[in-house]
Amino acid sequence: MKSRFNNFAAVEQYLSQYWPTAKTAYSLSRMTRLTDYLGNPQNKLRIIHIAGTSGKTSTAYYCASLLGLTGQKVGLTVSPHISCVNERVQINLEPLPEKKFCREFSIFTDLVKEIDILPTYFELMMAFAFWFYDKERVDYAVVEVGLGGLLDATNVIDRADKVCVITDIGLDHVTILGKTLPKITAQKAGIIQQHNDVFCHQLEPAVMAVIQKVCLKNQAQLHIAGSPVTDKGLAFLPLFQQRNFNLAKNAINYILNRDNLPAINQSQLIQAAQIKIPGRMELLRYRQKTVILDGAHNYQKLHELARSIKHQFPGQRIAVLIAFSGGRDYRYKNNVKEIVNLADTIIISSMQQNISSVHPAQDPQNIAKLCQAAGAQKVIVTKNLKQAIEQLVGSDENLLLITGSFYILSDSRLLLNKISAKHS
Numbered sequence: 001m002k003s004r005f006n007n008f009a010a011v012e013q014y015l016s017q018y019w020p021t022a023k024t025a026y027s028l029s030r031m032t033r034l035t036d037y038l039g040n041p042q043n044k045l046r047i048i049h050i051a052g053t054s055g056k057t058s059t060a061y062y063c064a065s066l067l068g069l070t071g072q073k074v075g076l077t078v079s080p081h082i083s084c085v086n087e088r089v090q091i092n093l094e095p096l097p098e099k100k101f102c103r104e105f106s107i108f109t110d111l112v113k114e115i116d117i118l119p120t121y122f123e124l125m126m127a128f129a130f131w132f133y134d135k136e137r138v139d140y141a142v143v144e145v146g147l148g149g150l151l152d153a154t155n156v157i158d159r160a161d162k163v164c165v166i167t168d169i170g171l172d173h174v175t176i177l178g179k180t181l182p183k184i185t186a187q188k189a190g191i192i193q194q195h196n197d198v199f200c201h202q203l204e205p206a207v208m209a210v211i212q213k214v215c216l217k218n219q220a221q222l223h224i225a226g227s228p229v230t231d232k233g234l235a236f237l238p239l240f241q242q243r244n245f246n247l248a249k250n251a252i253n254y255i256l257n258r259d260n261l262p263a264i265n266q267s268q269l270i271q272a273a274q275i276k277i278p279g280r281m282e283l284l285r286y287r288q289k290t291v292i293l294d295g296a297h298n299y300q301k302l303h304e305l306a307r308s309i310k311h312q313f314p315g316q317r318i319a320v321l322i323a324f325s326g327g328r329d330y331r332y333k334n335n336v337k338e339i340v341n342l343a344d345t346i347i348i349s350s351m352q353q354n355i356s357s358v359h360p361a362q363d364p365q366n367i368a369k370l371c372q373a374a375g376a377q378k379v380i381v382t383k384n385l386k387q388a389i390e391q392l393v394g395s396d397e398n399l400l401l402i403t404g405s406f407y408i409l410s411d412s413r414l415l416l417n418k419i420s421a422k423h424s
């Protein structure tokens with residue numbers, strides 16, 4: 001059968017019709033109908049289901065890495081993707097090659113095109129991942145929640161042996177999930193179903209109370225991961241990644257014991273921790289400068305990112321390029337304080353036109369005013385992202401950070417490569 005898609009660009013063009021609108025209901029109804037039509041492939045998989053505000057993607061990568069080292073075939077789905085859509089469908093930490101992705105996605109879309117359902121981009125990709133992992137007979141699938149948990153498209157998994165992992169929880173997406181930590185936690189903990197095993201760190205009392213209540217209601221077993229023990233072999237990890245890795249290790253150790261799989265030794269732990277996670281304190285070298293790419297877009301993430309950067313690069317002067325997506329004004333005042341306390345130079349930009357049409361950027365002038373009010377000494381507004389990156393790499397600082405939205409990271413990496421090639 002000839003594929004309807006020749007490349008990833010064709011896939012993205014096809015998927016663009018499924019972007020949600022302001023009128024799209026946040027519910028499980030479409031996803032439930034879609035997976036029912038497919039024969040509920042998600043319920044044929046042993047799944048590690050990960051929800052939370054900060055650390056979901058990193059924890060998912062670490063879980064997949066640890067499981068893979070025991071010889072298991074592991075599916076991994078994360079969102080959003082940073083460079084390419086195939087990051088959402090991985091086998092043993094390898095995104096599907098373009099030709100195979102296009103072929104399988106063509107088969108899948110032909111299969112579902114006759115259904116009277118208009119899913120969202122995320123729902124369609126999530127259903128594709130479940131369908132593909134079942135087809136590939138993976139041993140485990142590690143699944144990251146897209147938004148919230150209770151009504152998220154991933155929450156159609158109905159197996160008692162599902163392992164739930166709840167990462168750190170903070171205020172984010174308050175217009176959808178609720179304006180208080182208990183309300184947000186109730187959404188995140190909504191992935192917990194009957195008789196699941198649940199892993200989290202000891203979180204603040206208001207959060208723990210909700211998780212414990214949901215576990216009790218569902219006869220789920222709650223496991224509290226201890227504080228990360230300082231391990232010289234893992235000291236290379238940023239502080240926030242040490243915490244995420246510790247949570248993943250606790251969950252996977254439980255699975256290994258439950259399923260009679262071989263234990264992971266110290267050298268394997270170090271190997272698992274060394275994987276590169278796109279857009280999570282990702283380090284690049286640009287000439288003699290270090291560039292950090294990180295999609296920290298809320299206060300909790302920015303706080304932990306700043307703490308880790310200061311720990312890993314003590315005393316270094318930093319220039320930061322930021323761009324935020326629009327519609328979340330409640331959080332920017334605290335966000336910029338973290339950036340102002342970290343950076344000597346702050347460059348504020350926007351996103352590329354193809355992204356801005358779907359995820360509108362916050363006006364850089366508004367962010368600049370907040371930075372100045374927070375005491376920033378050097379603030380530059382450059383709406384064009386390419387020009388902003390040229391200013392960043394031309395700054396006096398040798399440590400450079402690009403952050404604020406996941407949606408600028410891929411473009412920034414490409415633009416850095418072009419600038420580097422131009423001057424080489």
